[in-house]
Amino acid sequence: xxxxxxxxSTRCVACGACSTACKExxxxxxxVDPEPTARTWTTVQTLEGQNVRRLCMHCLVPTCVxxxxxxxxxRTPEGPVVYDGGKCMGCRYCMMACPFGVPKYEWDKPVxxxxxxxxxxxxxxEGRPTACAEACPYxxxxxGTREQLAKEARKRIQESPSAYRDHIYGLGEAGGTGVLMIAxxxxxxxxxxxxxxxxxxxxxxxxxxxxxxxxxxxxxCFLYGVHWITARREEVASGPGAGGHGPEGRSS
Amino acid sequence: MNGSTALPxxxxxxxxxxxxxxxxxxxxxxxxxxxxxxxxxxVTHLNDTFPWGIWIGFDLLCGVGLAAGAFTLTAVVHLFxxxxxxxxxxxxxxxxxLGYTFVILALLFxxxxxxxxxxxxxxxxxxxxMFEVAWCVMLYxxxxxxxxxPVVFERLGWHAPARLVHRMITxxxxxxxxxxxxxxxxxxxxYLIVPSKLHPLWYSPLLPLFFYIxxxxxxxxxxxxxxxxxxxxxxxxxEMELLEPLARAMVVALFIYGLMRLxxxxxxxxxxxxxxxxxxxxxFLVEFVLGVVLPVAMLSFRRIRTSPSxxxxxxxxxxxxxxxxxxxxxxxGMERGLGARYSPALMEYTVSLGLVAIGMAVFAFAVRYxxxxxxxxxxxxx
Ligand code: SF4
Ligand code: SF4
Ligand code: SF4
Numbered sequence: 013x014x015x016x017x018x019x020x021s022t023r024c025v026a027c028g029a030c031s032t033a034c035k036e037x038x039x040x041x042x043x044v045d046p047e048p049t050a051r052t053w054t055t056v057q058t059l060e061g062q063n064v065r066r067l068c069m070h071c072l073v074p075t076c077v078x079x080x081x082x083x084x085x086x087r088t089p090e091g092p093v094v095y096d097g098g099k100c101m102g103c104r105y106c107m108m109a110c111p112f113g114v115p116k117y118e119w120d121k122p123v124x125x126x127x128x129x130x131x132x133x134x135x136x137x138e139g140r141p142t143a144c145a146e147a148c149p150y151x152x153x154x155x156g157t158r159e160q161l162a163k164e165a166r167k168r169i170q171e172s173p174s175a176y177r178d179h180i181y182g183l184g185e186a187g188g189t190g191v192l193m194i195a196x197x198x199x200x201x202x203x204x205x206x207x208x209x210x211x212x213x214x215x216x217x218x219x220x221x222x223x224x225x226x227x228x229x230x231x232x233c234f235l236y237g238v239h240w241i242t243a244r245r246e247e248v249a250s251g252p253g254a255g256g257h258g259p260e261g262r263s264s
Numbered sequence: 265m266n267g268s269t270a271l272p273x274x275x276x277x278x279x280x281x282x283x284x285x286x287x288x289x290x291x292x293x294x295x296x297x298x299x300x301x302x303x304x305x306x307v308t309h310l311n312d313t314f315p316w317g318i319w320i321g322f323d324l325l326c327g328v329g330l331a332a333g334a335f336t337l338t339a340v341v342h343l344f345x346x347x348x349x350x351x352x353x354x355x356x357x358x359x360x361x362l363g364y365t366f367v368i369l370a371l372l373f374x375x376x377x378x379x380x381x382x383x384x385x386x387x388x389x390x391x392x393x394m395f396e397v398a399w400c401v402m403l404y405x406x407x408x409x410x411x412x413x414p415v416v417f418e419r420l421g422w423h424a425p426a427r428l429v430h431r432m433i434t435x436x437x438x439x440x441x442x443x444x445x446x447x448x449x450x451x452x453x454x455y456l457i458v459p460s461k462l463h464p465l466w467y468s469p470l471l472p473l474f475f476y477i478x479x480x481x482x483x484x485x486x487x488x489x490x491x492x493x494x495x496x497x498x499x500x501x502x503e504m505e506l507l508e509p510l511a512r513a514m515v516v517a518l519f520i521y522g523l524m525r526l527x528x529x530x531x532x533x534x535x536x537x538x539x540x541x542x543x544x545x546x547x548f549l550v551e552f553v554l555g556v557v558l559p560v561a562m563l564s565f566r567r568i569r570t571s572p573s574x575x576x577x578x579x580x581x582x583x584x585x586x587x588x589x590x591x592x593x594x595x596x597g598m599e600r601g602l603g604a605r606y607s608p609a610l611m612e613y614t615v616s617l618g619l620v621a622i623g624m625a626v627f628a629f630a631v632r633y634x635x636x637x638x639x640x641x642x643x644x645x646x
Contacts, residue, residue: 049312059477078455080386082380089412101383104377107315107393109457113602117376118310119305160499183541207460216456217393220472224396235438244347 014091015136016070016190017145017153018161020168021202022175024152026056036134050116050127054144058204062195064202065153067144068093068114068129070183070190071212076106076115078214084126091158091190092131101127111186111208121215131190153214158190165194187212270358285621292618295611299373307611313604318612321594323370323619325451326544327363328401329475332483333490334360334408342437349506354415354636355494357485362623364401373615379624391455396423400447400589415634450474461601464532465548466593470524477524481517481588482487482509488579492572498631502572511575515563520583522556547588547596555585 029043034054043053047066054067075092077085084100096117102124107114118124132142140146141155148154154164162183169176182189183200186208193199199259200206278566299307310317340348372378384398417426425451429436452475455462468474486582488507495502531537537545559581599605630636 027387060590075457078389078391079394081389081392081398082383083389084387099380099383099387102378102382103374103394104315104376105454106391107312108461108598111458111460113313117315119303119311121303122301126304167312205460209459213457213459214391216459217453218391220391220453220456221391221396226444228446231442231445232438234433235339235441239343239434239438242343246345263449 013071013157014089014190015140015156016161016192017067017129017155018165019065019193020152020154020193021064021195022063023150026058027149028056029147030065030144030153031055033143037135038130039071039129044051048114048128049101049118050118050125053127053129059203060197060201061150062202064193065203066203067191068131068258069112069129069185070129071221072188072190073186073214075109075111075213078108078217079105079160088133088137090133090136091222092136093111093190094130095126095128097125100124109213111213112205116147119257125177127165146204152264158182158192161192162252165192165214168192184210186210187215210235215246242260276432284354285625288614288618288621289413291614292622295347295614295618296373298373298611299615304374304376307609307615307620309606309609310522311604313452313602314598314606316594317606318591318595318608318616319374321591322587323374323616324367325590325594325612327367327370327452329448329479329586329590330486330583331360331367332444332448332479334363334411334483335404335440335507336480336483337487338411338437339441342433343441349510351637352491352503354412354491355631357408357412358415358627358630358636359486361412362406362627363407366619366623367401369619370403374568393457396623397447397450397454400450401444403445404440404447407443408544409437411436411440412568415636419634444475445586447472447621448479451475452593457631458601459596461598463537463544463597463600465534465537465544466589466597468532470528471593473523474525474528477521477584478589481514481521482583484514484517485579485582485586488514488575489583492579492635493577494631497628498637504570504572504575505574506568511563511569513579514579514582515560518556518560518596525552525556544600547592549590551585551588555556555581555588560586 028044031052031054034040035044035052038053040051040053042051044055046055047057048055054065056063056065058064069090070093071087074085074087077087077093080100081103082099082101084096084098085093085097098244104115104126107113107117115126115128117126132144133138134144142153145153145155145179155162156164162180165180169178175196176194177196177198179194179195179199180229181204182191186209193204195202198206210241223264229232295307304310308317308319312617320392334355337349337353341353372381375381384395385402390464397498403501414426414429417423417429449472452471455467455471459467461481489509491502491507529538538548539545542547558577562574562581563578564571565574568578
C-alpha cells in the first residue's frame, strides 16, 4: 500500500507554508525560489487566479528511476521516489525523461547533485505525514494512502461538482502517480502537462531493451554464419591443401 | 590509381592550421578550467528546462554515429571477406577509435560529476538505455583499441602480440558489430522515453532503427571524406575503385532510411507541419532534402559517383544531413516540448571544436609515425 499526497487547488491560498516547511525539513539552503530548483523542491504558483503546487508526482512506475544508468533514483515500497546523491554521476537523463519535468540540477556548483521532492521519506517510513502536508493550515495538501486520497478526491468533486473539474490529475497520468491533484480549471491552465502518455513511458524502452539478449544471440550466429560461408568459399576456391580460413595478416 | 585527377592537388597550408589549432587549444584549456571550477552553468547555456545541449547532441550522438564506418568496414572485410577493401580498414579503425575517445572525453565535460563515470560499472540498472549505451561504448572502445593495436605492435617490432590479435580477429569483429548495432540504435532509444516532448516529425517507435541505418550511411560517408582529407593533407590518392562501391552501399542505406522516415511522418500525420513551414518543419526540410534526398539523387548517377568531386560532395551532404538529424532530435525537436529555446554558448562550441581539433592532430601524428595507409600509395609512389 503506497502513500502520497492530495493537493486541492481550490483550498490553497498560496501562503507558502509548504515550501518553507520543506526547506526546513530537508535542510535546503537559501530562500524559497519562485519556481522549483535543486534547492527548492516545492513552490506554489498562481496562474489564472488559481494556486497550484509544483512538486514531484511520485509516479507508480517512475520514468526517472527507469532511465537512471546508475540506479541513483529508486522507488521505495512505501511510495516515495528517492534520490541517492552518492551514486549520481550527473548525466541528467532523469531531467530529460521525467514527463512532468521535475528533477532539477545545481548548475552553479562544481560538484552538483540533482534536487527533487523525496516525499519526506524518513518521516513517511516512521508513519508520519510529510512536512508540507503537516504545515498546510487549509487542508489543501493532505497526506494518506493513495486509495484514501483517491476516495477523498472523488468525494470532494462529488459533493461540489460545480467547484471542480471532473478530473483527478495523477490517477492515470504516466501510469498513475502517488501525488493527486484536483482543481477548478483544466490542468493545462495550471501549467501542468496534460500531454503525458497514459502508459508509463518506461515501458516503451523496456520493450526494446528486453529483446537485447535474444538479439545478441541471433545476430551473433548470423554474423558468424556469414563469416563461415565466405571463408569456406575462399577455401574451396583456393583448392585443396590451402588451409586458409579467416583473414591472414594484411597484405599490402 | 589515378582517380585523383579531378581534385586540386594543392597541399594543405600547415602553418596556417597550426596557428588556428594552437589558438583553439588554448581557448579549450581555458574553458576546461572554468568548467571544472565554476560548474556547468558557468560555461554552457544549459539550465533546468533545457538540460542537454550540443555536448550530447553533437559530441555524443554525432561522434558515435560518424565513427560507424569502423564496424561497417571491418564487417565487410573480415566477415563478408571482401578483402579488396582492406587498404582502408586501418585508417577507418583509427578514426573510429579516436571518435570514441572523443565521445568519452566530451562526456567527461558534460557529466555533472565525471569522476563517477565508472559508477555505471558497479551500479547497474538494466532498465536504462543510458546504462546500455555506457557499457557498449566502453566495451566497443576496448574492441577498437585491440583491433588497432597490431599497428602499434608492428611499429614496436612486437610480433607475438600482433599475431595473437590477428588470430582473434573474427570474434573481435563479431563482438564489435554486435556492440555497435546495440549502441548505435540505443542512442535512438534514448529518446523513446520522451513521447510527449520530442516533436512528432522526429519521434517514432522506430527511432532505434532510424539511428542505426543512418549511422551506417553516415559512417560510410565519413570513410569517403576521410580518404579525401587524407589525400589533401598527406598527398595520397583517392581510392576511387574502393570508394565508389561503398558510395553505392551508402545510397541504399540512405534510401531505405529516407523511405522509413517518410512513412513515420505519414503515420504521425506531420505533413501539416512541413507544409506550414513551422520552425520544426523548416528544420526538417533542410535536414531531409539536403541530407537525404540530394545525396541519394546525386549518387544514384554513375557519372557523379565515379567522379571524385561528385563522390565527395554527395558524401559530405550525407554526413551533414546526419549531423543535422541528430541536432534536430536532441535540440530542435525538444525545444517546444521542453518550453525553452537553446543555442549553445561560445564556450560549448569551444569544447566541441577543441576536442575535434585534438582528435585530428592525433590522427595526423599517428599517420606520420605508424603504418596506417598501405605502402606504395603515397604521392609519387608506384
Ligand atoms: S514525477 Fe518525475 S521525478 Fe517524480 S517520480 Fe515521476 S518521473 Fe520521477
Ligand atoms: S543525473 Fe543522476 S540521478 Fe539523474 S539519471 Fe543521471 S545519474 Fe541518475
Ligand atoms: S513531501 Fe517533503 S520533500 Fe516533498 S515537497 Fe513536501 S515537504 Fe518537501
